[in-house]
Amino acid sequence: MSSSGNDMTDKLEVFDCPDGVAVIGASRDPEKLGHGILSNILTSGYQGNVYPVNPKTEEVLGLPSYPSVKDIPDALDLAVIVIPERFVPDALRECGEKGLKAVIVITAGFGETGVEGVHREQEITAIAREYGLRVIGPNCLGVIDTFCPINASFAASMPDQGNIAFMSQSGALCTAVLDLAVAEGIGFSRFVSLGNKADVDEAALLLKWKDDEHTAVVLAYIEGLPDGREFINVARQVSARKPVVALKSGTTEAGSKAVSSHTGSLAGSEHAYEAAFQKAGVIRAESLRDIFDWGLAFAYQPLLEEPYIAIVTNAGGPGILATDGLERAGLHLAQLEATTVQTLREGLPGAANVYNPIDVLGDAGADRYALALKAALEDPKVKGVIVILTPQVMTEITETATLVSDLAGQYEKPIIGCFMGEAKIRAGAEILNRNRVPNFPSPDRAVSALQAMWDYRQFLSQPQAEPDEFDANREEVQRILNEVRADGRLTLGEAEARGVIAAYGIPLPESRLARTSEEAIEIAENIGFPVALKIASPDILHKSDIGGIRLDLKNANDVRDAFDLIMYRSLKHMPDAEIWGTLVQEMVDPGKEVIVGMSHDPQFGPLILFGLGGIYVEVLKDVAFRLTPITEREAAAMINEIRAAPLLRGVRGEKRSDVKAITEIIQRVSQLVMEFPEIVELDINPLVVHNEGAIALDARLSIDQRDS
């Protein structure tokens, strides 16, 4: 598709403003969707030609009807198909033959209904590819564009023009969102119901909206992303230009079933999505409320440059609620400059609070709000303002809304309205909204919007570094993996796993395989006492569970006893396991034990885990995840993210661990699993971190099934 890639992207423009639209399945029956869609196109102000297609009638809504799209005498760009599912493939083929660029398939009854539907949907995808058609749907509500304008959907309402673009996998959600948006005056640029995504998906639309001058912020409701990597790549480019806010619902079980180790059981798909959004700079909303609140804040207001906020309020209680919220959100009350305090003291009554939150008192009229808000906005320490208003006896609601609106335009700082109540404040809220100051009637929502802004600001300020590239012995890794496959296995033995990670420069203690206790003693004497013995078997994953590890063996006798004991226990607990002997290993000085793991997420590929070793990962679930490739910055962030991070930095007499060494090992693991995609699971556990350096004591590694 690379040769026609640009062409295919250009064709997406057709969904915004096509030159001519056919409605295949246009109907005279007002109860039918085919009627509603045609009517919507005609009443939405669309300036192009519209062609009903319906072989059973001659005229629909005053327009001549054609038996087939091929009978239309003019050239045209787009068709909307709304006919029973069994007729859709033929209709689509005719669109292709007629030379259309794009089609919206409203009809349901495809992938969502079972095997037969999946086949029908695959047919649609194939026809689209064959004719170079871009297809939205099937099983969708349609597409609305407020700039063309055109309402090519069966949604009864057309939202206001605005600079928010919205896409949703769920059509039903679109109807609820539109209903809300129309009532609250939320404006959109593009509004797309994606449906089953037989062709156009989230990534395709994102890429298009990246350069869309009418779109300042992208909102997306996402249920699943089959091509997760493509989404990340595209979303990352878009996020660098404009905020992308997503609400992700559902978590598949597939991800966690695919792997069975610690990493896998902790990873699941939820962690992968979290990591994906993080990598892509996508701001994740937790509810429908969030996504639209944040969308409005981004669309209407300049970005929050630093997390220092002033609160102006005529009510103490809500001011405290907002303050609580700011602190919980990691934002801060700005400390006002002395001159600001002076201005406030001179202008406000004696009982007013002239520090932050600035309390203009319950009897404040618009003038006091004006004075306080202006003083706050002019204070260089203040980077954003929340204006709280409760409807008290003397409150001048609309006047205050007007002056807040006026001031909002004059400073490059975000202002969020928090006019609380409903009936009385409605007129004020409408003034704010009309003037592009978002109003949220409770302090927590105002704070949440500023928090989203600050999250995005922090993403923007991250340098987009490339991951480091390390020297590695790729041939050695390939040789080991080939051998394992030749042996009919998917799980590597410890010695093999050690070989793989050693080839990528990850430090390991000296270690050799002993098949007999005499051999073990000989190796131990070579390495130097004390040593550790570990069962060597490709079938035994959790060595300590069966007592397969003996530590701190100080002499030949210790080694002989340990060897025999390990053999006895292994045979007793796992009589069918293939036993190679024991590894004799140099004892490593104690240090902090951490885990670096990797599992393969079906949507997003290699997912790396980091946590404090052993039981603290399992019990406290204190872990961080990132998707590959991992930069030095991301690796450092992972380490910082776990709650136990201060333990590594050294607290209360504990030694500082070599965090830089861990950072490098995480990056090396990332590089390894990227260069060998056949690795589906890897655990370095424990990785012992010292004051200087880190050393891997144990490693486990599995590769994927493959046709050979």
Next chain:
Amino acid sequence: MSSSGNDMTDKLEVFDCPDGVAVIGASRDPEKLGHGILSNILTSGYQGNVYPVNPKTEEVLGLPSYPSVKDIPDALDLAVIVIPERFVPDALRECGEKGLKAVIVITAGFGETGVEGVHREQEITAIAREYGLRVIGPNCLGVIDTFCPINASFAASMPDQGNIAFMSQSGALCTAVLDLAVAEGIGFSRFVSLGNKADVDEAALLLKWKDDEHTAVVLAYIEGLPDGREFINVARQVSARKPVVALKSGTTEAGSKAVSSHTGSLAGSEHAYEAAFQKAGVIRAESLRDIFDWGLAFAYQPLLEEPYIAIVTNAGGPGILATDGLERAGLHLAQLEATTVQTLREGLPGAANVYNPIDVLGDAGADRYALALKAALEDPKVKGVIVILTPQVMTEITETATLVSDLAGQYEKPIIGCFMGEAKIRAGAEILNRNRVPNFPSPDRAVSALQAMWDYRQFLSQPQAEPDEFDANREEVQRILNEVRADGRLTLGEAEARGVIAAYGIPLPESRLARTSEEAIEIAENIGFPVALKIASPDILHKSDIGGIRLDLKNANDVRDAFDLIMYRSLKHMPDAEIWGTLVQEMVDPGKEVIVGMSHDPQFGPLILFGLGGIYVEVLKDVAFRLTPITEREAAAMINEIRAAPLLRGVRGEKRSDVKAITEIIQRVSQLVMEFPEIVELDINPLVVHNEGAIALDARLSIDQRDS
């Protein structure tokens, strides 16, 4: 006040429906509050006599005006005072002399304005006590009662009648809430603006509302609770009868400043409030939205008896969002009975999902909702239902609302509406609301309401056990504390602290004080090697920080070296500390180290902390708090609550710790600090827990300053 206690509580009834009301400060000027309040009383449907009091006029709003309340010819119950603050005390005194039962002081300018105001407020409290008057305010909005009915406030709107009682410390918040309530049709029984709480506070109102037949649920906005213990006692009684939902704002710094140990720095007032609400069964809301959503759910619907929910929806996406929400909230999708699935399969189209969430499909009319909702409600596995509706083309919004309302009355299971959107669904939402089915337009809010219900249900099912009482040597504790005071100290030395906790039956290793290294050796030989040495000084709290602890000393030489080293280090790091010598202590077998601590919260008294010992409390902040007295059940819950709890229960080869022994020690500490309120800080750290038993290795203890 005990003799007149009942009388004082009876007098609170006057605020609901007084027999005669005077408005002191009634005004002819429509701009004045004294006008608005009189007008509100007259137009609210109040049936009793109303008397304007204003010496400067003869008539207000058609009623004769009196120079003073004492000039009113009839007996009356209540006065509302709205005159400048300097005249308030005299007016209040006149009310007392006239024999009124209760007064609402609207006037501001008291405790909230500084020292002078505090004195004026104290005067008010004193006058109230002197005359046995109950006073609401000063600095409040007033009181509304929809059953009397009477609107004795300056709020312009009167809410609908309902069974929600609301109290708020913030008057401004009341105005916003009323505005919202009037617009959304939320009904109240009582609506009280508490103001500065010179007399009537949260606990007084709660106690009154406990038996109020018109009140099914109590909502409270709280900024501070000076008498925290009284609040807990009362709220606990009320919670046992009806839900109490509170929104607490602000956290004072006073709490965390008062104490300086680990416990103190972690405790703060936030933890104390959390523990207080938990003990009292008060359901804590995080936002204004929560408090009213939950209030409506409790007021309108029967309680959720078990956490198994069915979702009925015409849209897949919102169904998934609701499912996500349920799982995150600790609720579960009910697994439908086979007969239910059969009924759904027969009644719904083939493409419908007949499992849970039940998807009736986008083209569902009211009949399909009826069938699905009835089937869900009749399923014994289903304990509550969320009905999601998105406004699609075929959706019968008002018909569906009507049938949901009809079915809601027929089953003892909560039903929450989730009609999504705004303009189109408004009529449906109003039908639901009118029929006492709460409607929340997003799935997360519907889930949140059910979660609050389930939290409350769990509180109700807890047996209200008394704490165990343990034998203790109180005389010994008193003797030690007296000695410490006699010595001019507030901090106990380790030997003293050991003495105190030993007197309450908490196990300790054998340990004796050595003043010289020779004495240390002699004691060690008596106890038996190995031993530990610890610096003994009332001035050194963090012994390990200065190297004041040496462990595992195996012989006389070790002991001598350790003694000398500890002395050297102590003198070096803290040359001014009083040094008593070292404690020579029996070495205790290693086990899990935990902390049991206590700090004194200024509002709520002794606050007990439990956590895994040492660094994990400080770094991972993995701790649980409870207020005394602590029952066995509460102590067990504390242990279970920390994230690391599985480590104590024994996982992956770790030994099981004696949780019952910790439970008992927590209770013994609770009893100790209750019986000796002069103890303001206590830390047992570490408490070493073995497979059987637990033993305290170190204890710290401080007592309060006291006039002697």
